[in-house]
Structure formats: C-alpha cells, structure tokens
Amino acid sequence: MAAAQAAAAAAVADVEAALREADKAAKKQKVCAASSAQAINKMLQAVGKARQQLLAAPAAPPQAVLQELHAELAAADVARAMTADTKDLHGAVSKLGKVIAEHLFHEGLFEIGQVFVEEAGVEEGEALKRPYASMHTVLQEVQRHNLAPALEWVREHEAALRGPGGEPCAFEFSIHRLAFLSLLKEQGQAAAMAYARQHFARFQATQMAAIQKLMGALCFSRRAAAGRPSPYADLLAEDLWGNLARDFVRQCCVLLGQAQDSPLLVTVAAGAAALPTLLKLATVISDQPVADLAGAAEQLPVEIPLGQEFIFHSVFACPVSRDQSTRDNPPMLLPCGHCICKASIYKIAKAANRSFKCPYCPAECTPRDCQELVVPDME
Numbered sequence: 001m002a003a004a005q006a007a008a009a010a011a012v013a014d015v016e017a018a019l020r021e022a023d024k025a026a027k028k029q030k031v032c033a034a035s036s037a038q039a040i041n042k043m044l045q046a047v048g049k050a051r052q053q054l055l056a057a058p059a060a061p062p063q064a065v066l067q068e069l070h071a072e073l074a075a076a077d078v079a080r081a082m083t084a085d086t087k088d089l090h091g092a093v094s095k096l097g098k099v100i101a102e103h104l105f106h107e108g109l110f111e112i113g114q115v116f117v118e119e120a121g122v123e124e125g126e127a128l129k130r131p132y133a134s135m136h137t138v139l140q141e142v143q144r145h146n147l148a149p150a151l152e153w154v155r156e157h158e159a160a161l162r163g164p165g166g167e168p169c170a171f172e173f174s175i176h177r178l179a180f181l182s183l184l185k186e187q188g189q190a191a192a193m194a195y196a197r198q199h200f201a202r203f204q205a206t207q208m209a210a211i212q213k214l215m216g217a218l219c220f221s222r223r224a225a226a227g228r229p230s231p232y233a234d235l236l237a238e239d240l241w242g243n244l245a246r247d248f249v250r251q252c253c254v255l256l257g258q259a260q261d262s263p264l265l266v267t268v269a270a271g272a273a274a275l276p277t278l279l280k281l282a283t284v285i286s287d288q289p290v291a292d293l294a295g296a297a298e299q300l301p302v303e304i305p306l307g308q309e310f311i312f313h314s315v316f317a318c319p320v321s322r323d324q325s326t327r328d329n330p331p332m333l334l335p336c337g338h339c340i341c342k343a344s345i346y347k348i349a350k351a352a353n354r355s356f357k358c359p360y361c362p363a364e365c366t367p368r369d370c371q372e373l374v375v376p377d378m379e
C-alpha cells in the first residue's frame, strides 16, 4: 500500500515537473520572442531614421549619416541581445527534452529514444536509459513465457522488495503462482504439486489463503480438464501472463521512483480526454473578443472532469476565489459548516477579530472562529 502511494505521489510529482518545465519553456520562448522583436525594432528604427535623413538632404554626402547608423547598430548590439535569450530558452527546452526521452525509454522505444537523445542533445541519455533497458529485457522474456529473468530480477532487488516486516515480497509469490498454474494447465497435477513443494513453503506465513486456493485448483483440475465445472475455473481463465507483466512493470517503477505510466503519457491522455469539451468551448467562445480570453490561458473557464484514473490526490478549490489551496492558503472550516480558503476569509473580514458574513449562508463569525482543514493526501 505504502509503495502504491509512493508511486502515485511520484506520478504526481513527475506530471507536475513536466508541466512546470513546459510552462517555463513556453514563458522563456515568449520572453525570447519579445526581446528579439524589440532588438529588430530598434534596428529598423535606426535604418528608417537614416533613410529619412538621406531623403531629406539628397545633395549632402551620405558618409555622416551612415557613420551614425553604424554607431547606433553597434550600440544596440542586436546579435548579443538575441543570443543571450536564446541560450536561456535552450536550457528550458533541454529539460523538457529529458522528460520526453524518459517517456520513450519508459515505453521501451529505445531506438527512437536514442535518436531523440542524440538529436536533441539530451544530457545523461545513457543513465536515463539503463534502468528501463533492464526492465524491458525482463518484460520481453515474461512475454515469451520465460520466468527465469523475472526471478533473477527479484533476487537482485530482494532487499528493496521485502515487506515492512521483512516478509518475502508478494511479487515473487505471484511469479511462483503463475509458474504453478501454467504447470497445472500444461503438465498436470504431478508437475504442479512438485513445484508447490519446492517453492511455496517460504510464503506460508504471508500467502496462506492464496496457497489454499491454488491447492483447491489442484484438486479440481481433473474435473476441469474433463469439461465439468470447477469452483476454481476463474484461476485458470485469468490472463496470467498479462497480469504478471503489468505487475512487474509496476514493481520496477516503484523501485525506480517512477510512475507506472510515463508522465508524458498521462499528460497526453488527460489532454485527449479533455479535447471534446475544449472543442465545444472553442466554438462557443470564438465570437468573443480576444481580450476576454486572456485569462483563459491560465485557467479554463469550465471544469473538465477527467475521471478517477487522473485523480492522484485530493485538491480543494476555494468556491469564492476559485484558487486551489496551498500550504500558505489552506481551506478553512467556518462554524456554520461552509468551507472557503484562508485568503478569501481575510479578504472578506479584513481583520482577524472582525466579524463577517459567510458567503453561502446568513451565519456570521470572525476569522478566529474558523478552523484550518487538514486533508492527509493533499499537497
């Protein structure tokens, strides 16, 4: 449970890191474009002024005007102003590159990832690739129904995989369970029994219920083979290998401190889920002047529910200010039972001991009467 929570927390951190980097890159790009435009404007102004001067006095020798133009262009130092900003932009973009490279390796697209790392000049590409490379080697063998590399991987990471009380790792038992069930299916009772004798003893303390179920399946296997109903039919009908492969990826990612799904994948999936609403929104607001939409870049004018799988931790959005709560601006419970964020309370009440009316009911109280709400999994 703790591992799953840690993975979920890592997923959130990754998505947020990716968003922050993308945001930074976009901001840098804006700054860079603005200052480039400014530098070019300066240049155009200087040239325009020189042209005016030349046109105003066609008979005068042009040297003086040209000299002044040269001096002005040198002072503006357009080239340096532009390269300094571009360097900043490059820094931001290269961090984004790391996120993309990690995504490609995470998905097992090593050839594409390698080309990307080289072309985008992503630093430490090799170090990014290594853990995912070993993960995908084991995964490929699992897909070929070879469990030896997965067991080898478990032995290598045994210390990290053990439970909090030092009990053997549950994932190792899943591997043995799969081996047992596939032996039972393919080679029959005797082979499965021999495997159970050799491997299940270590898991008696932690997996007794599961072992009992497997023994039940063993007893009923002849019945099932003869086409008669078995209460354990569901065990053999499972997508055993697919489940184990998914379980293995999850275990690997927990050890790597990474989310099971690549942050980029989650971001793109969330974007795709939100797309129909965004398209509808675009047709509704396309008639409005652009100035009204300036705020839309920061915050969408509608809420888009993405579904349970995109919810990583609880959030509180203040119903008054619409701001998401932070550590400095936590949600506060008013004595009447309504809840708004701290900043909104002080904005309405203006002082800690001044009474104010709840925005949602007629009850009055002072900020001192309000209690901070603590939600355990909120950032």
Ligand SMILES: [Zn+2]
Binding pocket: 334, 336, 337, 338, 358, 359, 360, 361, 362, 363
């Ligand atoms: Zn109230």
